Amino acid sequence: MGEAIVITSGKGGVGKTTTTANLGTALALQGKRVCLIDTDIGLRNLDVILGLENRIIYDLVDTVEGRCKVHQALVKDKRFEDLLFLLPAAQTADKHAVNPQQMKELVTGLKQQFDYVLIDCPAGIEQGYRNAVAGADRAIVVTTPEISAVRDADRIIGLLEQEEMEAPKLIINRIRPHLMSRGETMDVNEITTHLSLDLIGIIPDDDRVITSSNKGEPIVMEPDTQAAKAYRNIVRRVMGESVPLMSLDREKQGVFAKFKALFAK
């Protein structure tokens, strides 16, 4: 039986959907059977980022209301042979079209067929959040080094701690190493001690994340980028491997700086 992981943040725009798409794709690249659920009913995005928008026939609300079978609503990603599926959100309904009990039943059913069920949570702490969390076994909280995002993450962690699940894990997204090293944003240590949560990965800010999302190809498909490496590392940690945290300043160091460092020793 598989495991259901909810990806949440509280604040909008910190990269929940991008993270869900990339973790899902990276898990599929590792040969796992993965189902992604978009619970942002009314404002669905996950299908766009995965490039599956025009293949949707049924959606989450259709499934829950019994208008179709679950497998009919699952959209298969053809790039991965029978490994990656998406259960898209409805665009024409709102968050109250589904309740937590229905979500729990749905996720429990999907866990029988998949190794991992990743649930993309909408921003906020209302019905949409409660739906997303209902069926999850564990949670990953995404934040950025901005104070506003960290505040909201703190709120959401407080809510998650009241659920019956293991302690959530933290992803710090969109790190800009030059701002962080100059102390102009919170650094990784500050954020983890403030939230007192285990870090499961850090992802450097990269323009290519945006361009790849626009193409409908998650960044993990371009393995030479730092963001792709970061997502692949997170996936290995999700699967239980221990992978050291990646160093952020290595890429910034030019050849000259490396030489200088060599002679400085």
Add this chain to the structure above:
Amino acid sequence: MTTKQLVYMKGTKEGLVLMLDDQCGYSELVSALKGKLMEDRFDEQIEVQISTGNRFCDGEQMKELLNVVQESLHVRVSKVKSDVITIEESNQRILESQSSTYVGIVRSGQKIKSEGDLVVIGDVNPNARVEAGGSIFVLGRLKGIAHAGVNGNRDTVIGASWLEATHLMIADVMEIMTNEKKELSETPEMECAYLLADGNIAIKRLQELRVIRPNLSTFKGGS
């Protein structure tokens, strides 16, 4: 057999005390009191305390007694002493004298409340709120909102290993810890906030609490 005097005046170190009998009926007491005050005439305004002994008077009765006493023009009541309280009041006092401990992080949007003292082992994050009828002590970072003495006790304090609260409240006084208020807190480490007699909140090192609020210590003995 001489009839027992239901109301009599007694001189003590703290001044005159009007002793009211606690065995007779209430209406008897009221009429005895009226008679007593009629016969005693004081030339100048005097202050008395009232002692009701083991009689329990509810709010209405107490008001009536005070009215009767104060109708006699020259007497002013400074204090009412009673040897009994209701179970309700007693329970409340027990609650307020107890200390509760919370282990964990109080996160944004969460609220922890205690009737008596509150000890938080862990952090209080921004936008989290801790409230106590007594004092608040945080073993960790206090970065949110703290309110001590919510029922009006102005002797309570707020202490923390790292006092960086956004709002501090003691009884009905609130202090916003803005950047301009540097004098409030230069280094936020091991500090406590307390209420000055002039109604302002001040912050001192935790070690000075011994002098500022000696009554906080409930520990007996030691050498």
